[in-house]
Amino acid sequence: MKKYVVVGVGGRSRMFLDALLERFVDSSKLAAICDKNQGRIELVIKEYASKCPGLVGYSDEQFDKMLKEHNPDTVIVCTKDSEHDNYICRSLEAGCDVITEKPMTTDEVKCQRIVDTAKKTGKNVRVTFNYRYAPSRTQIKDLLMSGVIGKVLSIDFQWCLDTNHGTDYFRRWHRNKVNSGGLMVHKATHHFDLVNWWLSSTPSTVFAEGDRVFYNSRQAKCYGLEEHAERCHNCQVSDKCNFYLDMSAHESIKNLYLDCEEYDGYLRDKCVFSDEIDIEDTMNVIVRYKSGTILSYSLNAFTSWEGYRVVFNGTKGRLEQECHESSYINSGGKVEGAFEAEGSTIKVYPHFKTPYEVEMWTGEGSHGGGDVIMLKEIFDNQQDDKYLRAADYVQGAYSILVGIAANKSMATGKKIRVDDIVSGLSEPKFPAMPDGTESIEYVKDATRSCGGVLMEANIPLKIDAPE
Numbered sequence: 414m415k416k417y418v419v420v421g422v423g424g425r426s427r428m429f430l431d432a433l434l435e436r437f438v439d440s441s442k443l444a445a446i447c448d449k450n451q452g453r454i455e456l457v458i459k460e461y462a463s464k465c466p467g468l469v470g471y472s473d474e475q476f477d478k479m480l481k482e483h484n485p486d487t488v489i490v491c492t493k494d495s496e497h498d499n500y501i502c503r504s505l506e507a508g509c510d511v512i513t514e515k516p517m518t519t520d521e522v523k524c525q526r527i528v529d530t531a532k533k534t535g536k537n538v539r540v541t542f543n544y545r546y547a548p549s550r551t552q553i554k555d556l557l558m559s560g561v562i563g564k565v566l567s568i569d570f571q572w573c574l575d576t577n578h579g580t581d582y583f584r585r586w587h588r589n590k591v592n593s594g595g596l597m598v599h600k601a602t603h604h605f606d607l608v609n610w611w612l613s614s615t616p617s618t619v620f621a622e623g624d625r626v627f628y629n630s631r632q633a634k635c636y637g638l639e640e641h642a643e644r645c646h647n648c649q650v651s652d653k654c655n656f657y658l659d660m661s662a663h664e665s666i667k668n669l670y671l672d673c674e675e676y677d678g679y680l681r682d683k684c685v686f687s688d689e690i691d692i693e694d695t696m697n698v699i700v701r702y703k704s705g706t707i708l709s710y711s712l713n714a715f716t717s718w719e720g721y722r723v724v725f726n727g728t729k730g731r732l733e734q735e736c737h738e739s740s741y742i743n744s745g746g747k748v749e750g751a752f753e754a755e756g757s758t759i760k761v762y763p764h765f766k767t768p769y770e771v772e773m774w775t776g777e778g779s780h781g782g783g784d785v786i787m788l789k790e791i792f793d794n795q796q797d798d799k800y801l802r803a804a805d806y807v808q809g810a811y812s813i814l815v816g817i818a819a820n821k822s823m824a825t826g827k828k829i830r831v832d833d834i835v836s837g838l839s840e841p842k843f844p845a846m847p848d849g850t851e852s853i854e855y856v857k858d859a860t861r862s863c864g865g866v867l868m869e870a871n872i873p874l875k876i877d878a879p880e
């Protein structure tokens with residue numbers, strides 16, 4: 414039986430609390446919780462009273478006291494991003510393992526501190542990259558490992574956050590880089606981690622351009638919203654604003670944030686057109702990998718649909734995935750990031766052969782079904798994963814380092830070398846991939862040798878979903 418404590422009991426912590434107090438009660442015990450906001454501590458104690466009678470809450474200032482009194486095996490870190498390093502390092506120094514939410518941290522100084530502390534203490538840091546576990550994204554890894562398109566030489570990756578989910582980052586603490594590192598770190602950590610893991614490689618150089626082109630006063634003026642207030646609550650132009658969030662209309666948002674404002678003054682519904690925002694809403698990044706692969710990535714946070722397109726060009730062909738996701742806002746009560754079958758496809762275009770569509774692996778629940786599979790691996794301590802999806806601090810670092818380097822590139826106009834900003838990182842343990850030296854059989858097909866092939870037919874290639 415492993416003993417856990419959780420620090421940061423906002424929206425995301427619920428996934429871990431439910432896992433500890435429902436699905437994995439036989440192997441896990443929740444000993445205590447900690448948060449800066451006393452209201453959210455009391456809310457958790459009340460909501461989980463029947464499943465965890467006598468649960469004790471500690472303030473942020475009592476964190477070390479909590480560790481001393483409960484001596485947990487593992488600390489689960491779910492605070493806002495810029496506080497992760499503080500709790501990760503203190504937990505490691507106290508002899509605990511850590512499970513941290515993404516992004517591992519927000520800048521290179523904090524990242525270096527985590528790397529050094531993890532190496533010094535020898536304790537484990539696990540970064541919960543749930544996106545890897547969504548079956549349809551694991552399937553991409555499976556297809557790339559199978560060698561179906563050979564070695565990946567280049568990638569085009571576009572991520573779209575829509576005017577519901579994407580907008581929500583501009584209301585909350587995420588809207589300032591000091592809290593989140595901007596979307597290049599906070600959000601794109603998922604995407605850069607996917608690319609690192611899909612390729613089984615690490616980034617070498619990064620160049621980026623970005624700006625805040627939509628969530629600004631010019632756009633507010635176009636909508637006739639110049640008279641907007643500091644926040645949505647009691648805003649005089651809310652009746653003509655498509656971005657209006659009525660916190661009292663969502664029970665969990667009301668309980669977690671509106672009713673807890675008196676404790677720390679945090680407002681979850683700040684105006685998305687405010688001049689206080691300093692994160693970008695459109696970003697373009699070029700990354701060169703140590704494998705030689707070149708990634709072209711874009712992130713836009715004001716699109717009309719939610720999801721992504723990713724294309725891999727390999728020595729033997731091309732693999733394309735398009736995924737449409739359900740639109741949501743964090744803690745809004747809907748399943749977060751569920752895949753929509755409509756518009757979601759995987760296609761393989763082998764060189765000189767007939768292209769085909771692959772039936773997509775599916776999963777249940779939030780983040781494309783990734784959360785449920787990842788939790789089972791963590792709390793049942795499963796260790797026989799051929800995709801090596803469990804990420805440690807090294808992999809946590811390499812994903813944020815792309816975003817941190819992108820922030821530096823946007824600020825300086827220069828190309829940034831990742832190894833220049835954090836030192837002491839080993840190469841991660843990734844599955845072996847095709848290396849481009851495999852021999853390729855000659856296919857005699859004059860029509861396909863000339864290019865310009867159309868999809869002739871869908872040939873389903875059924876592969877069973879992993880456990």
Ligand SMILES: NC(=O)c1ccc[n+]([C@@H]2O[C@H](COP(=O)([O-])OP(=O)(O)OC[C@H]3O[C@@H](n4cnc5c(N)ncnc54)[C@H](O)[C@@H]3O)[C@@H](O)[C@H]2O)c1
Binds near residue numbers: 426449541780
């Ligand atoms: N993997 C995913 O898909 C996913 C999804 C959502 C959120 N997250 C991550 O989870 C973390 C929490 O996000 P959230 O949506 O729950 O945010 P949230 O604002 O709902 O909760 C953050 C909590 O941290 C607390 N906190 C802030 N500063 C603190 C401090 N110094 N000491 C102690 N507590 C402090 C706040 O009071 C709040 O209760 C973030 O790092 C976020 O990136 C991950």
